[in-house]
Amino acid sequence: AQxxxxxxxxxxxxxxxxxxxxxxxxxxxxxxxxxxxxxxNRGLQFLLKYITGxxxxxxxxxxxxxxNKSQTSFHLxxxxxxxxxxxxxxxxxxxxxxxxxxxxxxxTRVLVKP
Amino acid sequence: xxxxxxxxxxxxxxxxxxxxxxxxxxxGHDKMYWYQQDPxxxxxxxxxxxGVNSTEKGDLSSESTVSxxxxxxxxxxxxxxxxxxxSQYLCASSAxxxxxxxxxxxxxxxxxx
Numbered sequence: 269a270q271x272x273x274x275x276x277x278x279x280x281x282x283x284x285x286x287x288x289x290x291x292x293x294x295x296x297x298x299x300x301x302x303x304x305x306x307x308x309n310r311g312l313q314f315l316l317k318y319i320t321g322x323x324x325x326x327x328x329x330x331x332x333x334x335x336n337k338s339q340t341s342f343h344l345x346x347x348x349x350x351x352x353x354x355x356x357x358x359x360x361x362x363x364x365x366x367x368x369x370x371x372x373x374x375x376t377r378v379l380v381k382p
Numbered sequence: 383x384x385x386x387x388x389x390x391x392x393x394x395x396x397x398x399x400x401x402x403x404x405x406x407x408x409x410g411h412d413k414m415y416w417y418q419q420d421p422x423x424x425x426x427x428x429x430x431x432x433g434v435n436s437t438e439k440g441d442l443s444s445e446s447t448v449s450x451x452x453x454x455x456x457x458x459x460x461x462x463x464x465x466x467x468x469s470q471y472l473c474a475s476s477a478x479x480x481x482x483x484x485x486x487x488x489x490x491x492x493x494x495x
Contacts, residue, residue, distance in 0.1 A: 300481050306423075311388075311472055311486035319481040356423055368480040370415065371441075373423040 270295040270366040272359050285345050287349040289376045291342045291359030301342040302370070303333055306356040315357075318342060323341035329353070333377050349380045385409050387474050388487035395463055395494055403458045403490045405473035411485075412478045414456040418442060419470040419489070431456055432478075463494045 271294045281287050293299055300319055304312040316327025318335045326332045333344045342359060359373040386407040395401055407414070409414040416429040417440075427440030445467070446460050456475075460467055470491050476484040 302483055304486075309489075309491075311488045312474075314483040314485070317481070317483055358425065362480050364480065369427060369430065369440075370474075370476070370484055371427070372417075375423040375425070377423070 270299075270361055270363050270369075270371050272361050272371055274357075274373035274375050275319055277374075278377045278379065280381065281339040281349050283351050283380050284348050287344075287346040287353065287378065289357045289359075289378060291344065291373055292340050293302055293342065293359070294340065295361055295363040296365035297363050299363050300348045301332070301333075301335060302360040302362070303327065303342075303344050304358045304360065304372075305329075305349070306358065306375075312358060312381045313329075315344070349378075350382050354378055354380045359367050386473065386475055386485050386487045388471075390490060391488060392491050393493070394491045395492070397462075397464055397494055399463050401460050401463055401492070402475075403471055403492070405456045405458070405460040405487060406454050407456075407485070408454060409475060409477075410453065411475035412453065413476045413484075414450065415474040415476075415484065416446075416448060416456070416458050417472040417474065418444065419472055420471075425472070429458065445486065450456070461493050463492075468492060468494050 302317045303315040321333045389404045412433045417425045426442035428444040429448040472489045473487040474484040
């Protein structure tokens with residue numbers, strides 16, 4: 269079975285400071301990893317994904333994520349957070365061994381203070 | 383914006399009523415999913431489909447049922463709603479390739495009173 273862990277329920281950061289949202293995963297075989305963001309009363313919006321190749325992937329709204337195979341991690345980062353980045357962030361994994369189902373982590377609430 | 387639509391956005395209904403949550407996508411995606419989202423935000427897969435006439439139970443047991451008669455349509459039905467069904471329901475779709483991202487609808491917030 270595959271699983272995703274987001275160890276922090278909430279991350280607080282001051283505007284302009286770097287933002288990191290942590291994600292670790294457990295799968296059999298090669299993982300396909302995704303980050304999504306959810307604003308209040310909305311569905312999830314895709315931010316970025318890692319499939320293969322360069323371990324550092326860049327996505328929407330200035331976000332990037334680094335795939336680390338040895339640590340089975342895929343942390344989301346933004347060099348300078350904005351108040352408008354306050355939202356829920358979900359990490360997800362998909363793997364062939366799990367029937368290609370998309371499994372989500374528990375989510376992390378990000379609060380960026382002015 | 384993704385071309386996947388859920389209706390209604392909000393629904394308040396009495397116990398024992400039958401309800402159907404609609405989900406449609408215009409992207410021609412074979413895969414479709416229903417997730418239930420806790421008030422505490424965690425997402426649970428309750429149903430998925432890999433194409434017409436294909437439906438599977440997800441990771442979280444649900445009393446709801448789904449059908450997939452047309453590629454673009456994946457409705458979810460509760461035969462007899464209960465307060466424990468109160469939740470946010472999110473529909474998603476993706477292409478068959480496992481390296482493609484899923485697209486989500488806006489969600490339906492269901493309240494059973």
